[in-house]
Amino acid sequence: MEKRALGTSGLQVSPITLGAWAIGGWMWGGSDRKDSIKAIQACPDNGITSIDTAPVYGFGLSEEVVGEAIKGKRDRYEILTKSGLTWEGTKGEFHFSTIDEQGVPCNIYKYSGYDSIIAECEESLRRLGTDYIDLYQIHWPDHTTPIEEPMEAFSKLMEQGKIRAAGVSNYSVEQMEQASKVVELSSNQVPYSMVRREIEQDVVPWCIKNRCGILAYSPLQRGLLTGKITPDYPFAPGDSRPETPHFRINNLIRTNEFLESIRPLAEEKGASLSQLVIAWTLLQPGITVALVGARTQEQVRQNAGAIEVQLSRDEVDMINSKLDELNLDLE
Numbered sequence: 001m002e003k004r005a006l007g008t009s010g011l012q013v014s015p016i017t018l019g020a021w022a023i024g025g026w027m028w029g030g031s032d033r034k035d036s037i038k039a040i041q042a043c044p045d046n047g048i049t050s051i052d053t054a055p056v057y058g059f060g061l062s063e064e065v066v067g068e069a070i071k072g073k074r075d076r077y078e079i080l081t082k083s084g085l086t087w088e089g090t091k092g093e094f095h096f097s098t099i100d101e102q103g104v105p106c107n108i109y110k111y112s113g114y115d116s117i118i119a120e121c122e123e124s125l126r127r128l129g130t131d132y133i134d135l136y137q138i139h140w141p142d143h144t145t146p147i148e149e150p151m152e153a154f155s156k157l158m159e160q161g162k163i164r165a166a167g168v169s170n171y172s173v174e175q176m177e178q179a180s181k182v183v184e185l186s187s188n189q190v191p192y193s194m195v196r197r198e199i200e201q202d203v204v205p206w207c208i209k210n211r212c213g214i215l216a217y218s219p220l221q222r223g224l225l226t227g228k229i230t231p232d233y234p235f236a237p238g239d240s241r242p243e244t245p246h247f248r249i250n251n252l253i254r255t256n257e258f259l260e261s262i263r264p265l266a267e268e269k270g271a272s273l274s275q276l277v278i279a280w281t282l283l284q285p286g287i288t289v290a291l292v293g294a295r296t297q298e299q300v301r302q303n304a305g306a307i308e309v310q311l312s313r314d315e316v317d318m319i320n321s322k323l324d325e326l327n328l329d330l331e
């Protein structure tokens with residue numbers, strides 16, 4: 001899989017990158033450590049060299065598992081992680097309440113204070129068992145802290161060689177404008193899938209104009225666009241997907257009807273629906289990376305295979321016209 005440059009930082013990442021949120025278990029009904037390690041270790045042989053994680057994914061667990069999986073093989077991977085979401089303390093902007101790994105209620109805050117970002121980086125390096133992070137991203141903007149502050153922390157961390165490139169996540173155009181005055185922004189990690197396309201309005205044009213990479217997160221809409229989610233799908237307790245708007249029964253049925261309508265194209269290509277969806281994602285303007293989650297080596301292998309799926313302009317147009325007819329109720 002040919003790597004792609006992320007912005008102008010010099011960092012090269014695999015266009016299909018493994019997302020390790022589900023590997024942390026939290027909000028996904030748990031995870032299996034052995035399967036997770038096998039999935040991460042299967043990545044490079046399938047062309048996926050970049051792994052995206054975050055401290056909050058399993059409250060440290062995802063980073064720890066990534067660290068265990070890459071031990072002794074650090075140079076085969078680009079490691080992308082984040083800071084700016086905390087679950088201890090009350091500084092910053094309240095994000096939401098949740099249940100931690102021990103089943104204890106806790107509150108997540110968006111907090112990007114300078115000292116906190118510097119301290120978080122040390123924690124991530126320790127959990128990941130590495131002395132540098134390839135791409136360090138602010139997970140969510142914190143409206144109680146000036147945007148310049150975390151970016152100044154990123155500048156310091158770059159100067160120290162602890163991080164190689166600076167990115168953000170879930171930032172608006174205005175926030176990217178502000179951040180890029182302090183540090184060269186490599187990327188913005190944002191939600192993007194066939195059924196979630198808001199960024200096309202403003203984030204995508206800004207990123208193209210400013211040569212900033214885009215990591216499209218949840219391109220399978222948390223598994224929905226694989227076509228496997230039936231109305232009676234057996235979600236594990238603690239899996240938050242059934243509570244999200246895209247998984248509401250009406251939206252689920254309509255999305256599955258849409259997927260059935262493009263299945264013949266997938267079959268013609270010898271591809272799975274997931275592969276077709278990932279291939280479509282990578283063809284959209286401005287998208288540098290399809291950041292796809294996987295829990296097993298089989299999912300990794302299948303998702304990596306999307307890179308081989310070729311789609312013509314007419315085929316993309318055909319998919320888009322069907323998407324235009326898809327009327328989801330996401331209020």
Ligand SMILES: NC(=O)c1ccc[n+]([C@@H]2O[C@H](COP(=O)([O-])OP(=O)(O)OC[C@H]3O[C@@H](n4cnc5c(N)ncnc54)[C@H](OP(=O)(O)O)[C@@H]3O)[C@@H](O)[C@H]2O)c1
Nearest residue numbers: 019020021022169217218219220221222223291292293299
């Ligand atoms: N920055 C942010 O705020 C933010 C937010 C969300 C996500 N992200 C990042 O984006 C990554 C990807 O997003 P995501 O994990 O939400 O969703 P996704 O990539 O849309 O879906 C991933 C899930 O779909 C299922 N799946 C994946 N490949 C499959 C296959 N080939 N066949 C069948 N099922 C398959 C797996 O779950 P099951 O097997 O359980 O169905 C997997 O965990 C995350 O891991 C994270 O790194 C970032």
